[in-house]
Amino acid sequence: xxxxxxMWRLLAVLLALATFAVxxxxxxxxxxxxxxxxxxxxxxxxxxxxxxxxxxxxxxRDLGFYEDVGLDVTIVDGGLDIVPATVxxxxxxxxxxxxxxxxxxPREEGLNITNIAQVFQRSGTLQVSFADSGIDxxxxxxxxxxxxxxxGNEFELVAGLRKNGIDPASDVTMVGQDFNMTALINGDIDxxxxxxxxxxxxxxxxxNADTGELYQPEDFNIIDWNDVGTAMLQxxxxxxxxxxxxxxxxxxxxxxxxxxxxxxxxxxxxxxxDCVEAILAAExxxxxxxxxxxxxxxxxxxxxxxxxxxxxxxxVLWQQTVDIATAEGILTSAxxxxxxxxxxxxxAIANLEADGVDVNGNDFVKGTVEVTEGxx
Amino acid sequence: MARLIDLASRxxxxxxxxxxxxxxxxxxxxxxxxxxxxxxxxPTEIAAAFVENFDAIWTGATITxxxxxxxxxxxxxxAVGAALLVNRFRIAHEAITxxxxxxxxxxxxxxxxxxxxxxxxxxxxxxxxxxxxxVFFPIFINTVKGLGLADPSKIELMRSYAATKSRxxxxxxIPTALPLFFTAMKxxxxxxxxxxxxxxxxxxxxxxxxxxxxxxAGLTRYADAWAAVLAGTLIGTILYVATVLIExxxxxxxxxxxxxxxR
Amino acid sequence: xxAPSTSSPTPAVQVQGVSKVFNPGKSNQVEALDNVDLAIxxxxxxxxxxxxxxxxxxxxxxxxxxxxxxxxxxxxxxKGAEQARLDQDYGMAFQKAxxxxxxxxxxxxxLPLELMGWKSADRKSRALEMLELVQLAGFGDHHPAxxxxxxxxxxxxxxxxxxxxxxxxxxxxxxALDEMTREHVQDELLRIWQDTKTTVVFVTHSVPEAVYLSxxxxxxxxxxxxxxxxxxxxxxxxxxxxxxxxxxxxAVTEVRKALRAVGA
Numbered sequence: 032x033x034x035x036x037x038m039w040r041l042l043a044v045l046l047a048l049a050t051f052a053v054x055x056x057x058x059x060x061x062x063x064x065x066x067x068x069x070x071x072x073x074x075x076x077x078x079x080x081x082x083x084x085x086x087x088x089x090x091x092r093d094l095g096f097y098e099d100v101g102l103d104v105t106i107v108d109g110g111l112d113i114v115p116a117t118v119x120x121x122x123x124x125x126x127x128x129x130x131x132x133x134x135x136x137p138r139e140e141g142l143n144i145t146n147i148a149q150v151f152q153r154s155g156t157l158q159v160s161f162a163d164s165g166i167d168x169x170x171x172x173x174x175x176x177x178x179x180x181x182x183g184n185e186f187e188l189v190a191g192l193r194k195n196g197i198d199p200a201s202d203v204t205m206v207g208q209d210f211n212m213t214a215l216i217n218g219d220i221d222x223x224x225x226x227x228x229x230x231x232x233x234x235x236x237x238x239n240a241d242t243g244e245l246y247q248p249e250d251f252n253i254i255d256w257n258d259v260g261t262a263m264l265q266x267x268x269x270x271x272x273x274x275x276x277x278x279x280x281x282x283x284x285x286x287x288x289x290x291x292x293x294x295x296x297x298x299x300x301x302x303x304x305d306c307v308e309a310i311l312a313a314e315x316x317x318x319x320x321x322x323x324x325x326x327x328x329x330x331x332x333x334x335x336x337x338x339x340x341x342x343x344x345x346x347v348l349w350q351q352t353v354d355i356a357t358a359e360g361i362l363t364s365a366x367x368x369x370x371x372x373x374x375x376x377x378x379a380i381a382n383l384e385a386d387g388v389d390v391n392g393n394d395f396v397k398g399t400v401e402v403t404e405g406x407x
Numbered sequence: 408m409a410r411l412i413d414l415a416s417r418x419x420x421x422x423x424x425x426x427x428x429x430x431x432x433x434x435x436x437x438x439x440x441x442x443x444x445x446x447x448x449x450p451t452e453i454a455a456a457f458v459e460n461f462d463a464i465w466t467g468a469t470i471t472x473x474x475x476x477x478x479x480x481x482x483x484x485x486a487v488g489a490a491l492l493v494n495r496f497r498i499a500h501e502a503i504t505x506x507x508x509x510x511x512x513x514x515x516x517x518x519x520x521x522x523x524x525x526x527x528x529x530x531x532x533x534x535x536x537x538x539x540x541x542v543f544f545p546i547f548i549n550t551v552k553g554l555g556l557a558d559p560s561k562i563e564l565m566r567s568y569a570a571t572k573s574r575x576x577x578x579x580x581i582p583t584a585l586p587l588f589f590t591a592m593k594x595x596x597x598x599x600x601x602x603x604x605x606x607x608x609x610x611x612x613x614x615x616x617x618x619x620x621x622x623x624a625g626l627t628r629y630a631d632a633w634a635a636v637l638a639g640t641l642i643g644t645i646l647y648v649a650t651v652l653i654e655x656x657x658x659x660x661x662x663x664x665x666x667x668x669x670r
Numbered sequence: 671x672x673a674p675s676t677s678s679p680t681p682a683v684q685v686q687g688v689s690k691v692f693n694p695g696k697s698n699q700v701e702a703l704d705n706v707d708l709a710i711x712x713x714x715x716x717x718x719x720x721x722x723x724x725x726x727x728x729x730x731x732x733x734x735x736x737x738x739x740x741x742x743x744x745x746x747x748x749k750g751a752e753q754a755r756l757d758q759d760y761g762m763a764f765q766k767a768x769x770x771x772x773x774x775x776x777x778x779x780x781l782p783l784e785l786m787g788w789k790s791a792d793r794k795s796r797a798l799e800m801l802e803l804v805q806l807a808g809f810g811d812h813h814p815a816x817x818x819x820x821x822x823x824x825x826x827x828x829x830x831x832x833x834x835x836x837x838x839x840x841x842x843x844x845x846a847l848d849e850m851t852r853e854h855v856q857d858e859l860l861r862i863w864q865d866t867k868t869t870v871v872f873v874t875h876s877v878p879e880a881v882y883l884s885x886x887x888x889x890x891x892x893x894x895x896x897x898x899x900x901x902x903x904x905x906x907x908x909x910x911x912x913x914x915x916x917x918x919x920x921a922v923t924e925v926r927k928a929l930r931a932v933g934a
Binding site: 112114116117133136137140142176178179181182183200204205206207208209213214217219220 | 463466520523524527528529607609610611612613614618621622624625626627628629
């Protein structure tokens with residue numbers, strides 16, 4: 032028996048196995064996959080780690096809202112190096128949560144994704160500086176160290192600077208900061224990027240070394256991009272546009288997924304504490320119960336009221352986001368048609384309304400939450 | 408055709424031709440297989456992005472380049488100083504060498520956030536320290552080895568002249584160590600580039616090369632990301648060439664060996 | 671034949687009762703030398719010869735104070751060997767030329783002079799003189815790697831003599847050379863020895879070389895090293911015919927007999 036033919040056969044088998052493994056591992060076909068019982072497996076890619084920012088989805092999963100519509104949803108954490116748009120486009124997830132500009136830029140680069148539900152109506156981005164820094168408005172930022180997170184989180188800031196005639200490349204020092212307020216407290220940066228529902232709370236949960244008490248809101252100056260006029264749309268549910276066109280089952284799945292998710296958000300509006308508990312029960316979240324409670328309380332006002340129905344895109348708000356993005360060079364040109372669609376969310380809302388659920392939250396009133404030290 | 412082959416056989420032409428060949432295949436293959444390029448765009452797109460973003464890339468290159476070069480030089484000086492001490496004094500060897508080995512085992516990049524806290528987010532200092540730590544060990548260990556490789560009969564010769572230990576180090580050990588030192592410097596040049604860029608991922612000025620790469624990648628603007636990577640590569644190449652030039656100037660005897668057909 | 675020792679006021683080298691033990695008290699202890707006595711007068715050319723392990727190289731290194739005696743004493747130029755080393759009283763040449771590759775030929779020759787604090791101009795002129803002496807004028811700016819083995823060895827000799835030491839210690843310096851080069855360099859060495867009146871202590875394995883070069887051949891026996899016999903050599907000035915001279919052959923035979931007596 033000559034060694035050569037045997038070796039070739041072995042190589043052929045190995046090659047076949049490798050190809051098989053690649054082919055199987057490559058496509059994560061969730062839609063139309065094996066039906067375990069009656070639930071269809073669905074994967075959702077978050078933009079960040081599990082926290083009240085995504086409470087609606089966790090509530091929907093844990094309280095059975097996804098199950099009720101026949102879906103078995105797996106929620107995947109986001110993180111620093113994870114780009115939800117890429118994960119969605121590659122097929123590794125069926126849906127993704129992403130801020131609108133952070134979805135539009137990859138879309139311009141060729142990823143064909145589409146916004147199927149605009150959950151957050153308002154932006155929660157702030158620039159925070161100490162009250163005695165003298166930074167009261169955007170103009171005062173010139174010549175300072177401006178902390179921000181980059182990766183597309185800084186677009187509202189960049190737009191705000193440019194709108195006030197400040198060039199981010201030369202009139203300020205843009206500094207990449209961590210997702211906490213340490214650099215601000217250390218004095219490394221003059222102003223820090225913070226989400227009103229997250230990092231801002233972190234500094235309020237910190238003890239002021241000078242006073243021995245927690246920092247107070249009066250200790251800080253806040254620049255709110257909603258006031259400056261360069262706020263852009265944030266958390267939305269995105270789907271694979273090509274797949275929606277080609278795959279009827281996927282479109283059906285999308286309607287159900289949106290329906291379940293929105294039901295979760297509605298529950299979180301009316302029962303915030305339930306949702307905080309759902310988050311705390313998830314893989315250890317960032318920040319303790321106090322922090323997540325604060326976050327839930329700050330997230331709700333970003334979603335509610337939704338006069339057009341939760342998740343339905345307000346064309347005025349969309350246009351504002353697009354105008355800012357194109358004017359300030361974040362997008363090279365206005366997005367092509369199909370960047371968002373309302374048909375799926377409207378179907379979902381119709382189902383919810385048929386159940387007698389309040390999809391607008393017009394009477395919503397923001398609650399109060401006490402700040403706890405360290406967010407515990 | 409014959410002229411082309413003749414041209415290709417010249418020492419400088421060969422690598423240039425191979426490089427151009429690779430670029431051509433890369434470009435052609437992508438245009439056929441994956442026209443929108445995406446994660447790995449064709450070289451022409453990267454070149455275009457490089458030109459388009461040149462101002463920003465130049466700024467980034469000076470910021471990151473400063474960290475790289477200063478970190479490399481300081482790291483080298485510390486490493487050579489430590490090597491000389493360790494070679495000369497037994498106590499220094501017992502104290503320093505285990506410490507150096509321990510440091511080399513630490514995942515140095517993991518220290519970047521800590522250094523950012525110590526030295527400040529916006530200062531170059533925290534990134535410089537990462538570079539210094541990264542380049543210290545290879546230069547230290549190679550210089551120690553080189554100093555120890557000194558020919559014992561040469562050292563005896565020096566002793567017969569009643570030379571002091573310092574004189575012996577200067578006249579025998581240091582020249583013996585030079586080849587190994589320069590090899591370590593070449594290795595450390597690339598380490599310095601990698602270290603500086605990756606350290607920048609952990610926060611700091613966003614106009615440096617590191618953030619340029621990660622931000623562009625995070626927004627799927629891959630041509631821009633690769634253009635910044637290219638800038639980093641160029642810095643590394645310049646450092647390497649500079650090291651070779653200095654090496655040739657400092658060690659002319661090596662080139663004399665080369666020119667006499669290895670006699 | 672043991673000749674009467676020529677007495678002079680100060681022997682160039684005086685070895686008295688010298689023993690050397692390596693690794694004393696350990697399992698790999700070696701008695702290299704046992705109770706060696708040797709007196710060398712100024713101007714002599716003495717060769718140490720013997721089978722492997724007889725301690726001839728060790729004795730040379732003891733004289734050079736590159737290692738310490740276990741017992742006994744060594745005087746060089748009337749001082750202790752260590753002091754003589756610190757006073758830079760002797761020059762050395764080994765089998766490996768030991769030239770510094772990173773210095774030019776001229777700079778190699780200047781090395782001991784630098785260590786002795788000579789001024790630059792003096793060093794340069796002395797180096798040129800020495801290059802003339804070993805017939806390598808014009809090679810000053812070359813690097814050792816560009817020279818042949820024989821030329822390198824000549825540079826080593828030039829270096830050893832550059833500061834005109836009164837004592838020259840050489841350990842098989844011509845071992846790596848081919849026959850013709852070897853004979854040529856031997857003549858060079860003799861010429862220089864006669865011109866400078868240096869005392870030479872030479873170690874070799876080669877009987878003809880020992881006889882050709884020396885005024886006295888010291889035969890050593892091994893384990894532990896001791897001096898077995900000393901043979902005076904009186905052949906007058908060496909010429910191209912010396913090696914054919916019957917007296918040369920007699921001397922060689924005598925040395926060979928002495929070596930056989932110690933088991934070589």
